[in-house]
Amino acid sequence: MNNAVMVVRRIRIGRLLQDRLHGFWMQMCLVLVFVLPLILASGMLYKSLLLLESIPLTELLFSKEWKPMSGRFGFYTFVVSSVWVTLLALLIAGPICLLTAIHLTQYAKTWVLRFMHPVIDILAGIPSVIYGVWGILVIVPFISNYLGPFLGKSVSGYSILAGAIVLAIMIIPFILNILIEIFKNIPPELSEASMSLGAGKWQTIKLVQIKKALPGIISAFGLGMSRAFGETIAVLMVVGNVTQIPKGLFQPGYPLPALIANNYGEMLSIPMYDSALMFAALILFVVVLVFNFASRFIIIKSEKYLV
Amino acid sequence: MKNKKVYEEKFFRVLMLLSTLIIATALVLIIFSVLYKGFPALSWEMLTQVPKGGFYFGREGGILNAIVGSVYLSTGATVLAISIGLPLALYMNIHLVRKGKLVNILRFILDLLWGVPSIVYGAFGFAVMIYFGVRVSLLAGTITVTLFIIPIMVRAMDEVLKSVPVGLLESSLSLGSTRAETAYRVFFRQCLPGLSTAVLLSFGRAIGDAASILFTAGFTDYIPTSLSQPTATLPLSIFFQLSSPIPQVQERAYASAVVLIIIILLTSTLSRMFSSKYQNNKINF
Numbered sequence: 001m002n003n004a005v006m007v008v009r010r011i012r013i014g015r016l017l018q019d020r021l022h023g024f025w026m027q028m029c030l031v032l033v034f035v036l037p038l039i040l041a042s043g044m045l046y047k048s049l050l051l052l053e054s055i056p057l058t059e060l061l062f063s064k065e066w067k068p069m070s071g072r073f074g075f076y077t078f079v080v081s082s083v084w085v086t087l088l089a090l091l092i093a094g095p096i097c098l099l100t101a102i103h104l105t106q107y108a109k110t111w112v113l114r115f116m117h118p119v120i121d122i123l124a125g126i127p128s129v130i131y132g133v134w135g136i137l138v139i140v141p142f143i144s145n146y147l148g149p150f151l152g153k154s155v156s157g158y159s160i161l162a163g164a165i166v167l168a169i170m171i172i173p174f175i176l177n178i179l180i181e182i183f184k185n186i187p188p189e190l191s192e193a194s195m196s197l198g199a200g201k202w203q204t205i206k207l208v209q210i211k212k213a214l215p216g217i218i219s220a221f222g223l224g225m226s227r228a229f230g231e232t233i234a235v236l237m238v239v240g241n242v243t244q245i246p247k248g249l250f251q252p253g254y255p256l257p258a259l260i261a262n263n264y265g266e267m268l269s270i271p272m273y274d275s276a277l278m279f280a281a282l283i284l285f286v287v288v289l290v291f292n293f294a295s296r297f298i299i300i301k302s303e304k305y306l307v
Numbered sequence: 308m309k310n311k312k313v314y315e316e317k318f319f320r321v322l323m324l325l326s327t328l329i330i331a332t333a334l335v336l337i338i339f340s341v342l343y344k345g346f347p348a349l350s351w352e353m354l355t356q357v358p359k360g361g362f363y364f365g366r367e368g369g370i371l372n373a374i375v376g377s378v379y380l381s382t383g384a385t386v387l388a389i390s391i392g393l394p395l396a397l398y399m400n401i402h403l404v405r406k407g408k409l410v411n412i413l414r415f416i417l418d419l420l421w422g423v424p425s426i427v428y429g430a431f432g433f434a435v436m437i438y439f440g441v442r443v444s445l446l447a448g449t450i451t452v453t454l455f456i457i458p459i460m461v462r463a464m465d466e467v468l469k470s471v472p473v474g475l476l477e478s479s480l481s482l483g484s485t486r487a488e489t490a491y492r493v494f495f496r497q498c499l500p501g502l503s504t505a506v507l508l509s510f511g512r513a514i515g516d517a518a519s520i521l522f523t524a525g526f527t528d529y530i531p532t533s534l535s536q537p538t539a540t541l542p543l544s545i546f547f548q549l550s551s552p553i554p555q556v557q558e559r560a561y562a563s564a565v566v567l568i569i570i571i572l573l574t575s576t577l578s579r580m581f582s583s584k585y586q587n588n589k590i591n592f
Contacts, residue, residue, distance in 0.1 A: 019485035026398035029391045033416060033461070036454065040423070040431055047434050096326040103323035116327065118579065123334050125508070125575050126568070127515025129542040133549065133564045134337045137344055169333050176330070202316035223422065230424020232518035233546060257426045257518070264430060264522050274434070281430040288422045296415065 041285065048279035051272055060279065066243055073276045075283070077245050081160070081253030084246055085235060086228045088164035093172050094221055101179035106205060124173035132237030135166040140238055143250070153250055156240070161249040163239035167228045175224040182216035183209065215302030219295030226291035230284045232257035256280050338568060345565035348558040354566070358528040370563050373544035375530045377570075380445060380520070380540060381513035384452035388460050388509055391453075393502070396464035397490040401476060414465065420458035426518035428455045433522035446534040448524025455519050460509040467501030468494060500582045507578035511571055517542035541567045 051060070055073060063074025104116060144157030186209055194204040210217070240252020241262060260277050356369035403410050432451035441447055471494060479489040495502070517540070525537030526547065541563060548560035 015485055015488070019487040022394070022487040022490075023402070026394045026402065029395040030398060030413070032391065033395065033413065033420070033457070037416060037420060037423075040427070043431055043434065044427075096329055099319075099323040099326040100330055103320075103327050107320065107323065108327075112327070116331065118575075119331050119334050121579075122572070122575055123330070123337075125511050125515075125571055126337065127511075127517070127542055127571060129515070129517050129545050130337065130341060130564055130568060130571075133341055133545060133561065136549065137340050137561075138336065169337075172330060172333075200312060200316065202319060203312070226422055230422075230426065232424065232426040233542065237546070237549070257424060260426050260430055261518060261521055264433060274437075278430060278434060281427045284424050285427050288424065289419065292415075292419050292422055 041282075044278050044282040044285060048275050048282050051275040051279050054272070064245065068270050068273045068276065073272070073279075075256070075280065077243055078254055078256045078259050078280070079283070080245050081239070082229060082255040082257075084160050084253060085163045085167060085239065085255050086225055088160065088249070089167035089171060089228045090221060090225050092164060092168035093175060093224065096168075097172055097175040097179055097220075097224075098217065101176055101183055102205060102209075105180055105183040106201070106209075120173045120176055123169070124177070128170065128231060128234040129237075131166050131170050132234040135162055135234060135238035139165050148250060155250040156252070158238060158240035158252050159250045160239065160246045160253045163235045163253065163255070164249075166234050166238055167231055170231060170234060171224045171228050174227055175220050178220040178223065179213075179217065182213050182220065186212050215298045219298045222291045222295040222298075226288045229287050229291075230257055232261050236261050256284060338572075341561065341564050341568055344558075345561035345563075348562035349565055350562075353559065353562055357530060370539075370541070370544055370559070370566070372528055372530050373539040373541045373563065374566060376445070376524075376527075376538035377514050377541040379531065380448050380452060380524060380538060381510055383445075383449040384456060384513045385506060385510045387449065387453040388456045388513075389506060392457050392460040392464060392509075393495075394490075396461050396468055397494060399461075399465055400468040400471065401486055401490050401494060404473065404476065414462070417458045417462050417465075421462060424518070425455050425516050426521075429519040429522050432519070436523065442535070443523060443525030443537045444535045445524065445531045445538040448520045448538065448540075449534075451519050451523045452513050452516065455516065456509040456513050459512055460505055463505035463508055464498075464502055467498045467505060471497055503581045504578040507574050507581070511574045514570060514574075515542060515567065517546060541570075 051073060060073060060075055061079065062076050063072070064076045065072040065074040066077060104113060108116070139162045140157035142157075143159060143162055144155055147161075148155040148157070190208050190212060191204050194208045195201070199207065235255055236258040239255060239258060241254050241258055242252040243254050244251070246253040260280050263273070264277050350369075352367070353369040354374070355371055356367070357372045358370070359368035399410050399413060403413075428451055432447065432454075435441075436443070436447055475493060475497065476489060479493045480486070484492065520540055521543065524540055524543075526539050526543055527537045528539070529536075531538040545560050545563045545567065548556050548563065551557060551560075
C-alpha cells in the first residue's frame with residue numbers, strides 16, 4: 001500500500017519535473033526570439049558607430065563618392081541602384097500577382113487551382129542562386145541579343161533590367177500567396193450584395209472586392225518590396241556590379257546587398273571599411289523593419305475603419 | 308454602354324489568364340533551361356569526387372565536397388532549428404493560448420525576422436565571429452543558418468498548430484496530462500504531417516541559401532571532418548564556378564545547379580506527400 005503511494009508520487013514528481021523543465025526550455029526559446037532582433041540591431045549599430053561618428057548621416061546617404069581607400073563612403077549610388085531594381089521588380093510583379101490572384105480566387109476552375117498551387121510553392125522554394133543561374137542563361141542573353149538591338153542599343157545584358165526581371169519572378173510567389181489569402185478572406189456577403197444590386201461579376205470585383213482588399217494589396221506589395229530590397233545572390237549575378245548611378249534600364253547597377261556580398265570578405269585591412277559594410281546591412285535591416293511596420297499599420301487601420 | 312462592360316470584363320479576363328500563364332511558364336522555363344544546360348555536363352564522376360588539382364581550370368574532379376557540405380550544414384541547422392522552433396511553436400499555441408496579445412506580438416517579431424535578408428544574418432554572423440576570434444567553419448555556418456530558418460520554421464509550424472481546436476487542448480488537460488504531455492503526445496501527433504512539411508520547408512530554405520553562409524561557412528575542396536573546419540556548399544559552389552571565365556567550369560556550374568534543383572524538388576515533393584499521406588491519422592472534428 002505504502003509502496004504504491006510512493007510509486008505514484010514518484011511518477012507524478014517525474015512528470016511534473018518534466019513539465020517544469022520543458023516549460024523552462026520553451027521560455028528560453030521565447031526569450032531568444034524576443035532578444036534576437038534587438039541583438040541584431042544593436043550589434044550592427046555598434047559596428048557602424050565608428051563610421052557614423054566620423055561622417056554625418058546625410059553625407060553617407062547622399063554623397064556619391066565611394067573611395068574606401070581614402071575614407072570616403074557615400075552610399076548614394078548603391079541606394080539608388082537598390083531602389084531602381086526594387087521598384088522595377090515590383091512594377092513587373094505587382095500587376096501580374098494582382099491579376100493572377102483575382103483569376104485564381106474568382107474565376108479559375110478547380111484543375112487550374114490544383115495545378116497552380118504546386119507551381120507557386122515550387123517557385124517559392126527555388127533557391128536564389130538558381131534564379132541567378134537562370135538569369136544568366138536566359139534573361140541576360142535575351143536583353144543583350146534581342147531586347148537591346150530591338151531598341152537600337154548595344155548592351156551587355158548585365159543590367160538593372162535583368163536584375164529587376166529576376167527579382168520580379170522571385171517575389172511573385174511571395175506576394176501572390178498573401179494576395180490569395182486576402183481575396184479569400186473577403187466576406188462573400190459583400191459580393192452577394194453587390195451582385196444582387198445588379199452589378200456584374202467584373203464590376204463587383206473592380207468596385208467592391210478590390211476596394212475592400214486595397215489595404216491588404218498595398219501591404220502585400222510593401223512586403224514584397226522589402227523582400228526584393230534585401231535579395232542578394234540572384235541580383236548580384238545579373239546586375240553587373242559597376243559603381244555608378246544607373247542612367248537607364250540597360251545600365252549596370254550595384255545594389256546594397258551585392259556591395260556587402262562582394263566586399264565583406266576582404267575588407268579588414270582598410271580602416272572603417274567593415275564599419276561601412278555593416279552600415280549597409282543596417283540600412284537593409286531598417287528598411288525591412290519600416291516596411292513591416294508600415295504594412296502592419298495599414299492593415300490594422302483599415303480593419304478599424306472599413307468594416 | 309452594355310457592350311463596354313462586357314468588353315472590359317473580357318479584356319481583363321484575358322489579362323488575368325495571361326499573367327497566370329506567365330507565372331506557370333516562368334517556372335517551366337527556369338527548370339527546363341537549367342536542366343537543359345546542366346544535364347549534359349552532369350556525370351557520375353562529378354557526383355562522387357572532390358575537386359582535384361586544377362578543377363577550377365576545367366580539369367578533373369567533382370562537387371562531392373559541396374554536396375556533402377550542404378547536406379551536413381542544412382541538416383545540422385534544421386535539427387538545431389527544430390529543437391528551438393518546435394518547443395516555441397507549441398508554447399505559443401498551448402501555454403500562451405489565452406494570451407492573444409503576446410502571441411500576436413511574437414508572430415509580428417517572427418514575421419519581421421523572416422523578412423530580414425539573409426545577407427544581414429551573414430554579415431552579422433561574420434562580425435560576431437571576428438569579435439570572438441572564430442574562423443569560418445561548419446559550426447559558424449550552421450548557427451547562422453539556424454538563426455535564419457528559425458522564424459520560417461516557427462511561423463510554418465504555428466500556422467499548423469493554430470488550426471487545432473481548443474477543445475482538444477481542454478480535453479487533454481482535463482484528463483490530467485501536463486502541458487508538456489499535451490504538447491508532445493497530443494498536439495505533436497495531431498499535427499505531424501503539417502509539422503514535417505514545415506521542417507522540410509525550412510530544410511529547403513537552408514540548403515538553398517547562399518548569402519548567409521558566404522562569410523560564415525567559408526569554402527574548401529575537402530569534405531569537412533569536424534565542426535571547426537570550413538565547408539563547401541552547393542549554392543556557393545555554383546556561384547564560384549559560374550564566375551569563372553572557363554567554359555568547362557561554367558558548364559559544371561550548370562550541372563551543380565541541376566543537383567541543387569533536384570534536391571529542392573525532392574524535398575518539395577516529399578513534403579507534399581507527407582501532408583497528404585498522414586492526414587488519415589488525425590483526429591477529426
